[in-house]
């Protein structure tokens with residue numbers, strides 16, 4: 497039995513192209529040394545088949561040796577579960593509320609940013625003929641370009657702007673944080689395609 501992992505395995509670290517984000521996992525996980533069960537919100541698979549789950553509370557569980565963690569549909573009677581995981585999973589809609597109350601948890605870094613991630617970039621736009629206007633490679637909106645750099649190094653940057661409707665899909669690991677321009681498209685610096 498498995499549960500849908502609601503969140504992408506977002507990280508600030510480098511992630512090899514052969515690491516895959518997981519879309520489902522055990523309802524509860526813990527390492528052998530942990531005193532309580534945690535709920536995974538995201539996970540990844542490494543090329544050697546190691547699995548790592550990220551718990552709602554922030555723990556990363558797994559990795560190391562194969563099967564370095566235990567998974568369960570329901571923790572054995574009497575074994576405690578992590579309150580932070582339970583509350584956040586319920587608040588984010590992954591699990592029923594353990595208290596019967598309406599819980600809310602809105603993780604950061606998951607929803608599109610208010611300001612477009614291409615704001616003030618000197619590469620994430622396609623300049624349109626005449627008029628110093630560019631089409632944003634991240635969100636598709638037309639925005640003014642502003643001159644930057646000195647007289648010997650003139651360049652243009654797209655102005656800071658609210659995220660447009662046509663924002664590209666985020667990298668599962670780095671979201672919209674490390675966009676670069678390649679062949680006239682915005683892609684994640686790690687090399688993953690971000691289909692628009």
Ligand SMILES: [Zn+2]
Nearest residue numbers: 534553578581
């Ligand atoms: Zn936890």
Ligand SMILES: [Zn+2]
Nearest residue numbers: 612614632635
């Ligand atoms: Zn934009």
Ligand SMILES: [Zn+2]
Nearest residue numbers: 667670684686
């Ligand atoms: Zn990436």
